[in-house]
Amino acid sequence: MDFNSHTDSIVRVAVGLVNELTPGERRGRDFSPPHDLAPAATEGLRTGYPGHREVTEVEAGELAEIAARLRVVFDAVAKGDVDAAALRVNDLLEKTRARPMLERHDGEPWHLHFHGPGGTMTGDWAASCATGLAIVLGSEHHDRLGVCTAPHCDRVYVDVSRNGTRRFCGTACQNRVKTTAFRARGRVS
Numbered sequence: 001m002d003f004n005s006h007t008d009s010i011v012r013v014a015v016g017l018v019n020e021l022t023p024g025e026r027r028g029r030d031f032s033p034p035h036d037l038a039p040a041a042t043e044g045l046r047t048g049y050p051g052h053r054e055v056t057e058v059e060a061g062e063l064a065e066i067a068a069r070l071r072v073v074f075d076a077v078a079k080g081d082v083d084a085a086a087l088r089v090n091d092l093l094e095k096t097r098a099r100p101m102l103e104r105h106d107g108e109p110w111h112l113h114f115h116g117p118g119g120t121m122t123g124d125w126a127a128s129c130a131t132g133l134a135i136v137l138g139s140e141h142h143d144r145l146g147v148c149t150a151p152h153c154d155r156v157y158v159d160v161s162r163n164g165t166r167r168f169c170g171t172a173c174q175n176r177v178k179t180t181a182f183r184a185r186g187r188v189s
């Protein structure tokens with residue numbers, strides 16, 4: 001499954017920002033973003049863009065606010081409320097004033113970028129992430145955004161598997177649930 005490789009990268013950035021910068025639970029433990037936010041925010045961006053430059057502390061704070069707004073969209077889809085998710089995304093598109101622009105760089109063919117009005121890196125990422133989620137929600141794969149279903153984990157994911165059966169944020173949670181199920185069976189027999 002691919003929306004196209006550039007959209008996939010943008011949606012992975014949205015996932016990375018939510019997972020690194022929003023509080024909640026991760027792999028069975030309480031999670032809060034670190035006090036030193038910049039490395040976490042950089043890590044989030046590099047989830048989709050491995051070569052992204054390091055961000056400043058101010059940019060990291062802005063990205064954390066964006067991440068909180070993006071999380072709401074994942075939460076709504078996970079609850080089966082696609083209508084709420086779509087309204088949220090429309091709100092984000094309007095607030096970020098996402099503007100498409102064909103660009104060509106780093107030897108890549110022409111592809112669409114999305115910019116915010118201010119010419120800032122964080123404004124452009126807010127616009128890009130809003131647009132990436134809009135493309136997913138506007139496609140037949142609108143249910144591919146998810147929140148991990150393992151106990152005590154609320155990290156998010158985008159399911160790009162062929163059959164769309166993903167339920168966990170990663171293999172750590174998948175293995176955690178498998179082990180628990182295996183132990184439960186052991187107690188019964």
Ligand SMILES: [Zn+2]
Nearest residue numbers: 148153169173
């Ligand atoms: Zn998880």
